[in-house]
Amino acid sequence: MAVPLLDLKAQYATIKEQILKEFSEIADSQYFILGPKVEKLEKEVAAYCHSNFAVGVTSGSDALIISLMVEGIGPGDEVITTPFTFFATVGAIVRVGATPVFADIDPVTYNIDPSKIEEKITARTKAIIPVHLFGQSADMDPIMEIAKKHNLIVIEDACQAIGAEYKGRRVGSIGDYGCFSFFPSKNLGCFGDGGMVTCNDPEKAKLLKIFRNHGQSGTYMHDYVGGNFRLDALQAGILSVKLPHLDSWSEARQHNAAEYDRLFAEAGLLDKVSLPKKAAYPVRHIYNQYCIEVADGKRDALVAHLRGIGIGCAVYYPLSLHLQHCFAALGGKEGDYPVSEKATGRIMALPIYPESTTAQRKEVVDAIAAFLK
Numbered sequence: 001m002a003v004p005l006l007d008l009k010a011q012y013a014t015i016k017e018q019i020l021k022e023f024s025e026i027a028d029s030q031y032f033i034l035g036p037k038v039e040k041l042e043k044e045v046a047a048y049c050h051s052n053f054a055v056g057v058t059s060g061s062d063a064l065i066i067s068l069m070v071e072g073i074g075p076g077d078e079v080i081t082t083p084f085t086f087f088a089t090v091g092a093i094v095r096v097g098a099t100p101v102f103a104d105i106d107p108v109t110y111n112i113d114p115s116k117i118e119e120k121i122t123a124r125t126k127a128i129i130p131v132h133l134f135g136q137s138a139d140m141d142p143i144m145e146i147a148k149k150h151n152l153i154v155i156e157d158a159c160q161a162i163g164a165e166y167k168g169r170r171v172g173s174i175g176d177y178g179c180f181s182f183f184p185s186k187n188l189g190c191f192g193d194g195g196m197v198t199c200n201d202p203e204k205a206k207l208l209k210i211f212r213n214h215g216q217s218g219t220y221m222h223d224y225v226g227g228n229f230r231l232d233a234l235q236a237g238i239l240s241v242k243l244p245h246l247d248s249w250s251e252a253r254q255h256n257a258a259e260y261d262r263l264f265a266e267a268g269l270l271d272k273v274s275l276p277k278k279a280a281y282p283v284r285h286i287y288n289q290y291c292i293e294v295a296d297g298k299r300d301a302l303v304a305h306l307r308g309i310g311i312g313c314a315v316y317y318p319l320s321l322h323l324q325h326c327f328a329a330l331g332g333k334e335g336d337y338p339v340s341e342k343a344t345g346r347i348m349a350l351p352i353y354p355e356s357t358t359a360q361r362k363e364v365v366d367a368i369a370a371f372l373k
Helices: 008-029 036-048 060-070 087-095 140-150 202-211 233-266 299-308 325-330 338-344 358-372
Strands: 053-057 078-081 099-102 125-129 153-157 177-181 195-199 216-218 290-294 347-350
Touching: 008 233, 036 053, 036 195, 036 233, 053 060, 053 202, 060 087, 060 153, 060 177, 060 195, 060 202, 078 087, 087 099, 099 325, 125 140, 140 153, 195 202, 233 290, 233 358, 290 299, 299 347, 299 358
Parallel strands: 078 099, 078 125, 125 153, 153 177
Antiparallel strands: 053 195, 177 195, 290 347
16 A cells, blocks of 8 residues: 555645635735735634734745844844754754854754753854744743843744644744744645744734835835745635644644554554654644654665655654754764754654545554564
């Protein structure tokens, strides 16, 4: 049985008529950028994320960039973040001219380890960007305490974690900014690129709207040098259709994760692979990915084997960011962040999309068992 890593067609089939209706309405209106559809989605996402405001932007990457821009973070400034994340987190810091400073990760959640942050703070530090990786929240209370102590901005990279919770609070509502991606493969994905920034401060929300439109406060009047970060109405309309389904989709992912846990245990594989672990603090994990660790240098061979028999899988992430060639000027070297480096050699993601079946998950686990035993 072929098992795809993700099957977006299965989800689309359940909402096709609503999506086509949105297409028709937007085509009839000829209102394609910002406008009523975007404003509607912004209100819906703000309410869903328990934030006062939400501002639609072009992508999750641009959500990070615009948050840094609004805070005036740039050359000479430092931003502390994790070396174990998608490139865009660190790319955004570099693109505004600031310097990324890494703190190693927690071995359970793979999120930034709060106990490693304070030692990285200097007089040039301006912000912390914790990433809620794979759909599980970072440990935000100690991060916020450190930020308050040192007068730092906190930008939550929640691009993989819309709807995730930390001690009953939705991610994106805890820091100064929350950044979300609506890339098609996310739990809430559009039909291209799209993103959102949440915040609770009305002045920050006002500036986000100014900066997303070339820094324009009035027609052709520019108080700032912003960018073209405007969300398309088409993407907003699609997301408004999908958002009411998000909790049920996340619950299906949670069910699928629990079933994987059971199947791996029944297959006697718990000494061969390490399963995803929940944090010690209360969380709502929404499983943007279900990642296992494979020890003894067998991960890459297992990935190749599964792909060879038609089972989708992926490596998140194969190289810690401090070792990426484009960041060589930062002086990172092997051994600097051992927990992150260990994870890059072991982690792989398995299919967990909501519409996947028990039979498909059994196929995946049986194939892994056959290879590893």
